[in-house]
Amino acid sequence: MSLDRLIERITETKNPTVAGLDPKLEFIPGFIRERSFEEKGGGLKGAAHAVWKFNKAIIDSLCDIVPAVKPQSAYYEMYGWHGVRTLYKTIKYAQKKGMYVIVDGKRNDIGATMEAYANAYLGVTEVFGEETEAFGADALTVNGYLGTDGILPLTEICKKNDKGIFVLVKTSNKSSGELQDKILENGSTVYGAVGDMCGEWGADSIGKYGYSCVGAVVGATYPGQLAELRKKLPHTFFLIPGYGVQGGGGEGAAKGFDENGLGAVVNSSRAVMCAYLNEKCDERDFAGAARREALRMKEELRMAISK
């Protein structure tokens, strides 16, 4: 009913990180792309196959050292329904390998529609009297702009199926302040108000490690706000994007952790996925390069957190 399963994976691997799977075709080594083109032909089908092969190798290489993966839905939807099929296969394969899967879909809607999203990603779909998993992930990122109507259908399913959500609070991008930093008449900020809502939405689902099923997305690129929110929201687990390529460092990300070294998971997408490009190693060693970068990141974060 909370994020305990994620926290336990983090404790087991001693690694509070998540590997983002944002597999745009141009990031995938040429030999995989060529083989997919030969096997499945061009077009979206061939692209989706290349993404699947790439993801599978990355998962195989990371599953014993990284607790979770975060496929970013946009990079699958851009390959149409073939890409979405690869998203489903990726989720199921990562889970089979013991990983916790956070779908980064930033979904948002209300009532029956939000219930449909909740069922799609965290629950089951009833068809002709039988229940089937449409995607069956472990957690989903969501946008809270519509208020409680858009969150309750999710928390219901989280509590029932032992799943979690992460609500966008203070995002890692440059323009996040345009709306999120606006000051309210009571002196709080828009992101602070959404943070408070996360606390309320999660209040009745606090698990054995002190964290609820309603997490928050807070960027590593804003360490001040990360520290402020960590203090203000003791029961809200953080998903921290913006580490690596976006400029956030280990020291900044460390502000999101509690005194026990828990309370957050830090995402790295391109730096891990495309480590073979940074390393300039043989592209056939892309999965090995991803593992080396994941281990480096783990150490950097552990050092920063223990300070």
Place this chain on the structure above:
Amino acid sequence: MSLDRLIERITETKNPTVAGLDPKLEFIPGFIRERSFEEKGGGLKGAAHAVWKFNKAIIDSLCDIVPAVKPQSAYYEMYGWHGVRTLYKTIKYAQKKGMYVIVDGKRNDIGATMEAYANAYLGVTEVFGEETEAFGADALTVNGYLGTDGILPLTEICKKNDKGIFVLVKTSNKSSGELQDKILENGSTVYGAVGDMCGEWGADSIGKYGYSCVGAVVGATYPGQLAELRKKLPHTFFLIPGYGVQGGGGEGAAKGFDENGLGAVVNSSRAVMCAYLNEKCDERDFAGAARREALRMKEELRMAISK
């Protein structure tokens, strides 16, 4: 580069409405569900086939009198990749029948990821040197919580490919005020600030009817705010949900229109799609019932707007 194509369809059909396609299996007549089960078997594949058959008949029945359809992405994603394939087929079929297609996905992200969504829904995906449409809709609903970084990739594609977006400003649901109605220190509201951003994001894409490619979602359930925003945002076209089942009436929705009877399109999903249930007619006449309700709604709105 703006919403001119939608506006022209509205003028041609003299009907400022859009039919929402939210085809949850339980809304679909039994004879279609049974036939799909026989043809494709149970599970998500059979469900997605039933949805496709239903949508096709609704589109055939409405295409000469209703300018646009709005498939709600959640109701396709809940049937997994099979459902997403039906979403694609629905978009392409509606366009072939002359309808303007607004995908209601409320997508949101930043930079390269938002670009992936923009390409997926409004642009093309490049694969092995060839360009393919992943979904190829005409417009997409989006959430502006992340600021300009999340919108620019969309407006670029809108200007290039003659497409549009609708940003959530004041949503139709009960709890929309929790965040959206909060008062800022300058006396404005959160929804007002997002409305202003829509004006700015659209400023360089104003078409021949005075409206830009950046529309706004404003609920019929809040006529006061609808009137306020109509006055404040003369170049922002409105997509108005909340009419019908959610309790918004024609008179409320009319507040979103300008003095020429343009400037907005009003959505009705369940009341049109499930008109056969309200009418209590033979379920085999479901498409006819949808057409009768669409014509009734058109008249109600035209009366309310002309007042």
